Amino acid sequence: MAKPAGEDPIRNLATRRAIAATRGEKVSRTVARLVARTIADDGLSPGASLPSEQEMAKNFGVGRASVREGLRLLEVQGLVTVRQGLGGGPSVAEPTGAAFGDTMSMYLQANDIRFAEVIEAVVQMEGLTAAMAADKVARGDVDPDVLRGLEPEDHDAASNREFIEESLGFHDSLRQLAGNYPVALMASALAHLYSDRALGYHATEWSDMERDAFDEQHAEIARAVLAGDAVAARDLAIAHMRESVTIVLGENPTIARDRVDWK
Structure with a gap:
C-alpha cells in the first residue's frame, strides 16, 4: 500500500528544500503543486486519505494557513476533497471532465x-x-x-x-x-x-x-x-x-x- 504523503523523511527534507527554494511563488501554490505531485508519484487512488493539515504543515515546514490555502486550490480544481468535522480531513478526489x-x-x-x-x-x-x-x-x-x-x-x-x-x-x-x-x-x-x-x-x-x-x-x-x-x-x-x-x-x-x- 502506498504511504500517505509526508511519511518518508528523505522526501520530507527534499520537500522542505523545494519550498525553501521557491522564488516568486506563493507558498500555498507550492504546497498544492507538491501534494498533487505526491498523489501522482505514489499512485494514490480516489478516496485515499492524505495527511492532516497539521501533519502537512509539520512535514513541509510551513504554516497551517498555507497548507489550508493550498488544499483549497486543489479542491477547486477537483483533485482533492476536504471533509470537515470528526473523521474528516483531506483525501484524493476523482478528477472528472x-x-x-x-x-x-x-x-x-x-x-x-x-x-x-x-x-x-x-x-x-x-x-x-x-x-x-x-x-x-x-x-x-x-x-x-x-x-x-x-x-x-x-x-x-x-x-x-x-x-x-x-x-x-x-x-x-x-x-x-x-x-x-x-x-x-x-x-x-x-x-x-x-x-x-x-x-x-x-x-x-x-x-x-x-x-x-x-x-x-x-x-x-x-x-x-x-x-x-x-x-x-x-x-x-x-x-x-x-x-x-x-x-x-x-x-x-x-x-x-x-x-x-x-x-
Whole structure:
C-alpha cells in the first residue's frame, strides 16, 4: 500500500528544500503543486486519505494557513476533497471532465466566449474521438469492456433521464476507446459544458422519433468504429452532433449567443 504523503523523511527534507527554494511563488501554490505531485508519484487512488493539515504543515515546514490555502486550490480544481468535522480531513478526489469543464468555464467567461464556439468545439472533438477510436480498433488494441459500451440500446421504455444518460454514455465509451487521456479529458469537459447548458433547454421528453434517430446514428457510428473506418466514424459522429445541436437550438436559438459563465 502506498504511504500517505509526508511519511518518508528523505522526501520530507527534499520537500522542505523545494519550498525553501521557491522564488516568486506563493507558498500555498507550492504546497498544492507538491501534494498533487505526491498523489501522482505514489499512485494514490480516489478516496485515499492524505495527511492532516497539521501533519502537512509539520512535514513541509510551513504554516497551517498555507497548507489550508493550498488544499483549497486543489479542491477547486477537483483533485482533492476536504471533509470537515470528526473523521474528516483531506483525501484524493476523482478528477472528472465535468470538474475540468467547470474550471475551463472560468477562462471562457474571462475571454467573453459565446456558446457557439463551445458547440463547434464539441462537434469537432466528438468527431476526433470517434476517428481515434476507429484507428485503435484497426490496430487491434481494444478493451472488450469499453466495446460493450458501443452496443445498441433499446430506449423505448427508458425515461427521459435514462435516455440522456445512456446517450451521453455512448460518447463517453468512444472517448475511452480513443485511448488518449488528454483528448478524452478535453472532449469530456466540452461535452459537460454543452450538455449542462443546452440539454436543459430541450422539451421535457425526447420524442420516439428523436430517440430512434439517435439510436440509429449511434449504431452507424459504432459500426464504423468496429470496422476500423476512421474517416466514416468521424463524419458520422460530426453529422450526429450537428443534428443534436440543430434540435436543441431549434427550441432555443439564443443559446449560441449566450456567454459562457463560470460555474
